[in-house]
Amino acid sequence: MRAGTKKKDGQLFVKPTLLQDIRRNKWLVAMCIPAIVFFIVFSYIPMAGLYIAFVNYKPSTGIWMSQFVGLDNFKFFFTSKDWITITTNTLFLNVLFIASSTVASVAIAIMLSEIKNKWTKKITQSIVILPHFMSWTIVSLFSVALIASDGLINKIIVGLTGDPSNAIAFYNTPGVWPALLVCLKVWQGAGFGSIVYLATITGIDQSIYEAAAVDGASRWQCITRITLPLLKNTIIMLTIMSVGKIFYGDFGMIYAMVGNNSLLYPTTDVIDTYLLRSLQENTNMGMTAAIGLVQSVLGFILVIASNALANKVSPESALF
Amino acid sequence: MKKNFKRIIAAACAAVLAAGCMAGCGGGSGSSGDSNTIKVMFMGSEPVGWSDVMAKYDEIGPGVKLDVEWVTQGNMKDTLNLRLTAGEDYDLVFDAPFLKLKEFAADGIYTALEDYIASGDYPNLQAAYTDDVWKANYYYGHLYAIPNMRTYGNGIDCVYYRQDLADKYGIGQIDSYEKYQQFLDAILANEPNMIPLGVSASRGFYSLFGQDAVDFAKNHIVRISAGGFCHVLLNDEETEVKDIVYEGGTPEDYANFPEKYRDGQLFGQARFNKLVEWRKYLETDSLNQKDAGAIFKGGKAASMIDNLDSYEQTESDLADSLPDAKLGTFIINDAVRNMEPEARITSLQGNNFLCIPSTSKKIDATLKFLDWVFASKENHDLFELGIEGKDWTAVGDDKYSLPEDSQYTFPGYVLTWNPNFVRFSDELPEDIYEYKSYDLDTNGYYPSPLAGFIFDTSNIQTEMTKVNAIMSENSTALEHGALNDPVEVLRKANAEAEQNGREVIKEELKKQINEFLANKNAQ
Numbered sequence: 001m002r003a004g005t006k007k008k009d010g011q012l013f014v015k016p017t018l019l020q021d022i023r024r025n026k027w028l029v030a031m032c033i034p035a036i037v038f039f040i041v042f043s044y045i046p047m048a049g050l051y052i053a054f055v056n057y058k059p060s061t062g063i064w065m066s067q068f069v070g071l072d073n074f075k076f077f078f079t080s081k082d083w084i085t086i087t088t089n090t091l092f093l094n095v096l097f098i099a100s101s102t103v104a105s106v107a108i109a110i111m112l113s114e115i116k117n118k119w120t121k122k123i124t125q126s127i128v129i130l131p132h133f134m135s136w137t138i139v140s141l142f143s144v145a146l147i148a149s150d151g152l153i154n155k156i157i158v159g160l161t162g163d164p165s166n167a168i169a170f171y172n173t174p175g176v177w178p179a180l181l182v183c184l185k186v187w188q189g190a191g192f193g194s195i196v197y198l199a200t201i202t203g204i205d206q207s208i209y210e211a212a213a214v215d216g217a218s219r220w221q222c223i224t225r226i227t228l229p230l231l232k233n234t235i236i237m238l239t240i241m242s243v244g245k246i247f248y249g250d251f252g253m254i255y256a257m258v259g260n261n262s263l264l265y266p267t268t269d270v271i272d273t274y275l276l277r278s279l280q281e282n283t284n285m286g287m288t289a290a291i292g293l294v295q296s297v298l299g300f301i302l303v304i305a306s307n308a309l310a311n312k313v314s315p316e317s318a319l320f
Numbered sequence: 321m322k323k324n325f326k327r328i329i330a331a332a333c334a335a336v337l338a339a340g341c342m343a344g345c346g347g348g349s350g351s352s353g354d355s356n357t358i359k360v361m362f363m364g365s366e367p368v369g370w371s372d373v374m375a376k377y378d379e380i381g382p383g384v385k386l387d388v389e390w391v392t393q394g395n396m397k398d399t400l401n402l403r404l405t406a407g408e409d410y411d412l413v414f415d416a417p418f419l420k421l422k423e424f425a426a427d428g429i430y431t432a433l434e435d436y437i438a439s440g441d442y443p444n445l446q447a448a449y450t451d452d453v454w455k456a457n458y459y460y461g462h463l464y465a466i467p468n469m470r471t472y473g474n475g476i477d478c479v480y481y482r483q484d485l486a487d488k489y490g491i492g493q494i495d496s497y498e499k500y501q502q503f504l505d506a507i508l509a510n511e512p513n514m515i516p517l518g519v520s521a522s523r524g525f526y527s528l529f530g531q532d533a534v535d536f537a538k539n540h541i542v543r544i545s546a547g548g549f550c551h552v553l554l555n556d557e558e559t560e561v562k563d564i565v566y567e568g569g570t571p572e573d574y575a576n577f578p579e580k581y582r583d584g585q586l587f588g589q590a591r592f593n594k595l596v597e598w599r600k601y602l603e604t605d606s607l608n609q610k611d612a613g614a615i616f617k618g619g620k621a622a623s624m625i626d627n628l629d630s631y632e633q634t635e636s637d638l639a640d641s642l643p644d645a646k647l648g649t650f651i652i653n654d655a656v657r658n659m660e661p662e663a664r665i666t667s668l669q670g671n672n673f674l675c676i677p678s679t680s681k682k683i684d685a686t687l688k689f690l691d692w693v694f695a696s697k698e699n700h701d702l703f704e705l706g707i708e709g710k711d712w713t714a715v716g717d718d719k720y721s722l723p724e725d726s727q728y729t730f731p732g733y734v735l736t737w738n739p740n741f742v743r744f745s746d747e748l749p750e751d752i753y754e755y756k757s758y759d760l761d762t763n764g765y766y767p768s769p770l771a772g773f774i775f776d777t778s779n780i781q782t783e784m785t786k787v788n789a790i791m792s793e794n795s796t797a798l799e800h801g802a803l804n805d806p807v808e809v810l811r812k813a814n815a816e817a818e819q820n821g822r823e824v825i826k827e828e829l830k831k832q833i834n835e836f837l838a839n840k841n842a843q
Contacts, residue, residue, distance in 0.1 A: 278789035
C-alpha cells in the first residue's frame with residue numbers, strides 16, 4: 001500500500017512518522033537489521049574509497065595521503081577518440097542482451113508452465129538451467145569446436161551448400177559477433193532467468209484460467225490475455241534492475257570469447273575490455289576506479305530514469 | 321516493553337557480530353618473532369621433499385632459519401600487492417617486472433641494497449654477478465632487487481618442427497629460412513589436415529624474421545617499447561639522443577639514420593610484409609588459438625615457434641602422443657646457430673628478482689642467507705636440486721642425473737639461478753647441450769648501449785594509457801600477418817597516436833635517456 005493513497009472504502013490512509021512506523025513493526029525492522037548492517041559494512045563504508053578515483057594513488061602512502069589530482073584520472077578515457085565507440089558498443093550489446101534474455105526467459109517460463117507431465121517438466125527445467133553454471137572460459141573452449149573455420153557450423157554450411165566459400169570465418173568477421181554473443185548469452189542465462197517468471201506464473205490464481213476456459217478461451221488466448229499481462233510487473237522490475245549494470249560490459253564473457261583478437265574489436269570492444277587493454281601494462285588504481293565510478297553513476301542515473309518512466313506508464317510496476 | 325527492547329538489542333548485536341566475523345576473514349600471517357628466522361615469500365608450489373632440504377639446511381646453514389610461504393603463480397601478483405601494501409613483515413620476497421617490481425621500486429616499498437652489496441660483508445653474493453650486471457639492474461638509480469639469472473639472454477629462439485615429415489618430403493635438417501619455407505609449402509600441399517605453422521593468439525609469428533638488434537647497437541640504435549615500438553638513435557659518442565622514430569616511419573622520418581635504414585625495411589616494415597605473405601601457413605583462426613604447443617604436440621601442427629628452454633618438455637610430450645614423430649630444431653638466428661660471439665643483444669637485466677621490503681628489520685640476516693646460498697656449489701645445489709644421492713646425482717662438474725623416483729623440483733628462478741652454478745640434465749642431446757652452454761657464455765652477447773635503462777612512465781600515465789589502447793588495436797593482428805598493407809596500418813595508428821599525446825611520451829623518453837646517459841658517462 002502506497003502511503004497517502006485512498007483505501008477502497010474511501011477512508012484516508014494517514015502516513016505514520018518514521019518512529020511510529022518502526023515501533024509498530026519492530027519485529028520486522030529487527031529482522032532487517034542483518035541486511036542493513038551487511039549493506040552498511042560491505043557497500044556503504046567502502047564507498048569512502050571512491051576517493052581513490054581523484055588521487056594519484058601510491059600504495060606506500062595509502063589512499064588518503066596520496067596526491068590529489070582532481071579529474072586527471074578521468075582524462076585518459078574521455079579524451080581518447082574511442083570512448084564513444086566503446087560506450088556505444090557497451091550500450092548496444094547490453095540492450096541486446098537484456099531484451100533477448102527477457103523475451104527468451106519469459107518464453108521458457110510460459111512453455112515450462114504449460115508442460116503438464118511432472119517428469120518432463122523437471123528434466124526440461126534442469127536442462128535449460130544447466131548452462132548457467134558453466135564458466136565462460138569453458139564455453140569459449142568448446143565454442144571453438146562449433147564456430148572455428150573447420151567447426152561444426154561451417155561443416156554444416158559447406159555440407160548443405162556444397163561450396164567451401166560459403167563458410168564463415170567467425171574469428172575474423174566482426175559483424176557476426178553481436179548476434180553470436182546474444183545467442184550465447186541467451187543460451188547461458190535465459191533458463192536461469194526464467195525461474196523468477198515461473199514462480200510468478202505459479203502464483204497466478206488458477207481460478208482465472210478456469211474461468212477463461214469456461215468462457216471458451218483457447219490456450220494461446222490464456223497466455224496472451226492472462227499470463228503475459230500478469231507478468232508485466234515482474235518483467236519491468238527485473239529490467240530496471242538489469243539496467244543498473246548496463247554500462248558494464250559482460251567482461252567475463254566477452255574477454256573469454258574474444259581475448260586479444262583485435263580483428264573483432266570494432267563490435268566487441270566494451271568499456272571493461274578497453275580498460276584491460278589500455279591499463280594492463282601500466283596498472284593504475286586511480287584510473288580504473290575513475291571509470292568504475294563513471295559506470296556506476298551512469299547506471300544509477302539510468303535506473304532512476306527508467307524507474308521514473310515506469311512510474312509514469314504503469315505506476316504499480318515501479319520499484320520505488 | 322523493556323523485555324522486547326532487550327530482544328531487539330540482542331538480535332542486532334548478533335547480526336553485527338556475524339557481520340564482524342565475515343569482515344574479519346582474510347587477515348594475513350604475521351612475521352615470526354624469533355630474531356634468527358626470516359620470513360620469505362616465493363612464487364611456485366612447495367617442492368616434494370622440501371622439509372628434508374630444510375632439515376639439511378638447518379644442519380649445515382649459516383644459522384638463519386627460514387619461514388617460507390609458497391604462493392602459486394596465478395595468485396602471486398595479488399598476494400604480493402596486498403601483503404606488502406598492508407605493510408606486513410616480510411624479509412625476502414620474489415618479485416619481477418611482470419609482477420609489482422616497477423611500481424614497488426618506484427614507491428619505496430623495497431630496501432635499496434647497493435651499499436650493502438658494496439660493503440664487502442657478503443663477498444659470495446657480491447661475486448654472484450659482475451659489476452656491470454649489478455649496475456644494469458638498478459631501478460630508478462638504486463639496487464632495489466637482486467637478479468636471479470643464469471644467462472644474459474632470454475633463451476635461444478627456435479622453431480620446433482616435425483623432422484619425420486621433413487625427411488618424408490626430402491628436405492632434411494632445416495637450417496635456413498629457405499628450407500623452412502620449403503617445409504611449410506610441402507605440408508601445405510601434401511597434408512590437408514595439418515597446419516604448417518601453429519602459433520598462439522598472443523604471440524603470432526613472435527621471433528620469426530626478428531630485427532637485428534646487434535647490428536642496430538653497432539650503429540648506436542636501440543629498439544624500445546614506449547607507446548608502440550620505436551628506434552632510438554644516439555649520437556656516435558652515445559652521450560645523447562639524436563632522434564626517435566616509431567616503427568612504420570617514412571624515409572623522411574628516418575633522414576637522420578644511417579643510409580641503409582632509411583627506407584624503414586630493416587626497422588620492421590619488411591618483416592610485417594613478410595608476415596602477410598606467410599599468413600597462409602597459419603590456421604584461419606590463429607587469432608583465437610590459445611595453445612600452439614598443444615596443437616603441435618598433438619600432431620595437428622607441423623611446426624611451432626618457441627625457445628630451447630622447453631626442449632626436454634617438448635620432446636617428451638611429442639614422444640608420448642606420437643611415438644613415430646621425430647622432433648627437429650631450427651635455430652632461427654644465423655649467428656646464434658653458428659654459435660658466433662656477440663650474436664645477441666643483452667640489456668644485462670634479469671627477469672626474476674629477490675627483494676627485501678623496507679619494513680624488514682632483519683636485512684643482515686637475510687643477506688647472510690643469500691650469501692650462504694652462493695658460497696659454494698654444494699649450498700646452491702641443495703636448494704636447486706635437493707639432497708644429493710637421494711634427489712639427484714652429480715655427473716661431472718656441470719651435469720646431473722635424476723633417479724627414477726625423483727620428485728624434488730625447485731623453481732630456480734625464485735632463488736638459485738646464477739651464472740656461476742649451472743647444471744644441466746645429462747639426458748640432453750649433445751647439440752642441444754652445446755647450445756645451452758653457448759647460451760650461458762657471456763661472449764655470445766653484445767651489450768646494448770642502453771643496458772640498464774628503465775623507462776619510468778609514472779608521470780605520463782594518461783598519455784601512455786591512451787596510446788597503448790590505440791597501438792594494441794592492431795598489434796596482435798599485425799603479428800599474425802592478418803592485415804593487408806601492414807605499413808599503412810602502422811602509419812595510421814601512428815598518426816592517431818600523435819594526436820593522442822605520443823609527442824609527450826617521446827619527449828619524456830628522450831629526456832630520461834639523456835639523463836641516463838649523462839649519469840652513466842659521469843661514473
